[in-house]
Amino acid sequence: MRLKVLGCSGGNQPGTKSPSFLLNKSILLDAGSVTSTLDIKSQLEITHVFITHPHLDHIKDLPLLIDNLILSGSYPLTLKVLSILEVIIAIKENIFNGLIWPDFTVIPSPEKPILKFVPLSPGEEIKIYEYSITPVLVEHTCPAVGYLVKNSAGRSLFYTGDTGPTNLTWEFLEKVPLDALIIDISFPNALSNLAEESGHLSPHLLVEELKKIKNPPKRIYPYHLKPQYQDKIIEELRELAIPGLYILREGDIIELD
Secondary structure: EEEEEOHHHHHHHOOOOEEEEEEOEEEEEOOOOOOOOOOOHHHHOOOEEEEOOOOOOHOHHHHHHHHHHHHHHHOOOEEEEEEHHHHHHHHHHOOOOOOOOOOOOOOOOOOOOEEEEEEEEEOOOOEEEEEEEEEEEEOOOOEEEEEEEEEOOOEEEOOOOOOOOOOOHHHHOOOOOOOEEEOOOOOOOHHHHHHHOOOOOHHHHHHHHHHHOHHHHHHEEEEEHHHHHHHHHHHHHHHOOOOOOOOOOOOOEEOOO
């Protein structure tokens, strides 16, 4: 399993990129920075996009990706965008509505559109290539899931997307031995109350969440750091001295053999 970090920031400033992760070459987890990072050739290899929730930083490059695919004239497939139904409805009604962006679910034709939305049920596994991918409900300010990704060799990774403190997520994953956990840490400890109110975590809240996990992940990758507080968050995370913790940066590659 090879996951490339296209973007992992919790804000948009020069030098930062919004969340998007490329699984091998064909599967995206969120679409915050795909067209601003990958060349056209690489974009044409993408076949599936799993969206965690409809907040703009996690979907903002999706309309432009579809535009690039259809204008290339050589994309042979229908791009599948997958998430829970509430997320799909939000994206369809507010983005691909013919006003903000064309409704590509009927372009170039209703019979062979460039875009197809695929609704997922929380907790139900779907198989894509050599991967099993399961949406798992998380706690955020809008309908949201994280994704459990397993490969044929039995390696497993969980990407939380945006989440605040949660119990149901870890209860669902309690029997899953995670090799890697990508987890939202948006604010420093001094703003833990704001983190909870906005559906995010801080280093202090991370410690509390890890106590709930019966099978601690071998590697922990904090992401979604707000650029305004990045230095302080990094300092507080390092002070925790959590084994296997590595703060993600754009361009990083996570490999699970």
